[in-house]
Amino acid sequence: MNTIMTALPEQTDTRPEVDALLSVRNLTIDAGTKPDPIRLVQDFSLDMFPGDRVALVGESGSGKSVTARSIMRLDPDFRLSGSVRFQGQDLLKLSDRQMVRVRGHKIGMVFQDPMGALNPLITIGEQVMEPLRIAGVSRSEAERRAKDVLDELGVVNAAARMKAYPHEFSGGMRQRVVLAMALISNPSLIIADEPTTALDVRVQEQVLTLMDKVSKERGLAVLLITHDLGTVAGFTDRVAVMYSGRKVDEATVDNLFEHPAHPYTQGLLQAVPRIDQTVPRLLTIAGAPPHPAARPAGCAFNPRCPKAFDLCRQEVPELRPAPGGGVVACHHYPEAEAEAEAEAGEEQGA
Template sequence: MTLLDVRELSVLLPARSGQAVPVVEGVSFEVRSGSVTGLIGESGSGKTMTAMAVLGLLPEEASCSGELWWAGEDMLAATPARRRAVRGHEISMIFQDPLAALNPSQTIGRQVSEILRRGGASRSEALASAQALLERVGVPDPGRRARQYPHQLSGGLRQRAMIALALAGEPRLLLADEPTTALDVTVQSRVLRLLARLREESGLAMLFVSHDLRVIAHVADEVVVMYAGRVAESGPAREVFRAPHHPYTRALLASVPSVRAKSVPAEPLPGTPANPFDRPPGCPFHPRCPIARQVCTQERPEVRSLTTGRRTACHFAKEGS
């Protein structure tokens, strides 16, 4: 069952000139119940802005269009009160930097129990449930940790506390914005295993935002590759990584060092990412594309279906794959 259906989502922000510029444009994807959809791309590709639009946390100066269907209801057409009711309960978010996301002046237990109190639980019931949640996400000695402040916890424990906070409202969809970027490899692996276990236990669906292809390949069922605020390619993660159709996806994969074939060097992407406020004409990737032709500099490719479940925005999709 489709929980989240994003259709032609666009987000506009004012540029220095005062003109509204699309930083996310025409993005479409689905998140099904119990599945993980990965949003991947370089910094500035629009991944986080897309996730913020889903949760209704865009900056005040931003404008949003398209459709955001959540369990059959268009959230862009919903009232602010309805969106607040969904946020934190039906849909929750794990932020990239838990130290910045958590309130430094409140204990971990109080922050986790606050959502439970809003659901009608008494103070003692909420605190007990908060400690149980901390234990569920692998926080050792949850009673003591619940009395501590965010700065007193390690990075890994703060991220687990952030996950407990996101789970407090018993959401059906979890938005994870680069949840392992600030962690070392060992802690990163533990957090990924924790998220996989939570998914298996409760059928939790996830929209997983990351620039790390290896993380997305490990966790995602479907993948959406974004470039300059637009979808470059999408489809089942295993198929996209096995046989990418878009040259940007191939370039991303080539830039990842191989563990098995150490003799094959990684190939960094040439050039710099396109600026959403100053996109080149035609295909935004053409200045960096090894197969770009004249049409690529003049005409923007539309996202089109190639095979069942596979979509790409390239005039010459599959060439070189």
């Protein structure tokens, strides 16, 4: 089964899967009680290679945060199936204790609300050092490394400020602290769940710039979860778009913005007001995203899709190669076309 799945064109990448840092295959997430479970995410697959910067974009109910949290196995109530291989190890098969060693050590996590992620009663320094202390690093060594990472993140006078408490820090500073906690044990992957959503634009810019800098300097892979296509453009290499529990579109950032394949991606790009241009009237996507418990039959986007036809209302489209590269789940890019292209290629070869 697995070999067949990997042979399917679900990756935009041609790099071999063995080299992947993170390789998610057919991750399916269920919540709720047994007789009527709610399927939050269905067959999500994604590959990330060392140093990759990938954005996972979606709206509320798309399953993007649930996916990110489930990679880290943060919600014991969810039932997960599929596989999440990180450095060759299936995280879904690890015991809870082994998972603790992955979280915060091999994979760092940054959350949306920096205040909620910090304990108000413990000093900044203690909190940044905590992952190291748990790993058994000596206090003086941990202190030194905490100071270094705070320095790296532009916290001025880091040694003194480590004695401060979270409430003495501004929102942007707190997000730096959270980032420092995620970075201190030298992870090779950071999962950032809407890290800038709660921040003002200028602070948002600072935090993104920092993440940009750190990830480049350290060769760190970043999975950025966001609802904001704007923040994606300058920061990531690749974008995966989720809609109602499924990945519907994945492409390089340039392709996604220039030739969006999925009608949903196209609609999103047109519906967001842009600072560099005004239109007499914004183009809209009709309706609202469906609740995970009440998805329409066929493609979940079909009731809102201007291009929907009969097949869209009956059958869920599979991910297939998109014309401009990448993959897309839409009946407008039928297999026939891809096959024809492939045949054409073969003929040329012959």
